[in-house]
Amino acid sequence: MRVEHLTRRYGTATVVDDVSFAVGRSEVLGLLGPNGAGKTTTIEILEGLRVPTAGAVRVLGRDPRRGGRRLRNEVGVVTQAVGTDATLTVAELVRLHASFYRPRRAAEEVIREVGLRDSAAMRVGRLSGGQRRRLDLALALVGFPSVLFLDEPTTGLDPGARRRTWAVIERLRRSGLAIVLTSHYLDEVQRLADRVVVLSRGRVVGEGPPGHLSGPTAPTATISFRLGGPVDLPPGPWESVSRAGGILVVETREPVEAARILLAWAAEARVDLDELEIRQPSLEEEYLRLTSHPRQP
């Protein structure tokens, strides 16, 4: 999938503004951003449901609006709250969807894959919210997709079911799918995504692997250790130095250099670095940093 200088305007509002990224085979791209950032618009353009104002998108080398039946067969979509006939059973609905595809996967195999085997005979209207999300995933998988769009795939799932869905997504990635994942659960994105694109007000404000997102300001790592008594730190690339209880907390944008200086200083000054911890920012911290300082248009 390729998105090049994509722009979408509604009247005078630019809701997607010069966005570019690519997603390859066996790759999960996390598309993040606050409400209204332009994620759904971008994805719906990739799905061929909306038209770009400027720029271009390609899915499996084709324009999604002109790819026709062949392209639709290769694209799986898990959106929120798809309306269906609630009186059908899980197995009937998956078989019905499978009938639209050629080649297609066996309904039973897909139902097993998403962990719904015990509910195959249950009517769709009686499923719990979490079972419904897993059914949505099954419906996206019946047609052997090469590309998969996952919009909030684990909303409403209990922790065990979330992990089972993560395992399914990891298997799909290993089998060669290109996957775009949107989720407000940043632990999920940190766990699953190879790369992340953060949108804010329609623009890309950060991108890269989770833990190493580029952006207008470099991420801040934290080094902390327990203090025996008062200390004088040597000069170093510290952004800030603070105390919380008996713990000294140093923030730095150069964790390797900072750690080297601290260790040399501690050895010379005979300071025990008890409970020493060096922590890279979590995806959540990176996300908040990037989206609370959006680049002005």
Ligand SMILES: Nc1ncnc2c1ncn2[C@@H]1O[C@H](COP(=O)(O)OP(=O)(O)OP(=O)(O)O)[C@@H](O)[C@H]1O
């Ligand atoms: N058909 C439309 N006409 C006018 N404005 C629209 C239309 N569709 C979307 N927008 C606006 O475009 C902006 C981006 O919306 P979009 O749904 O892409 O955001 P999002 O990142 O998916 O948000 P969320 O996390 O809430 O789903 C919003 O301000 C929205 O109001």
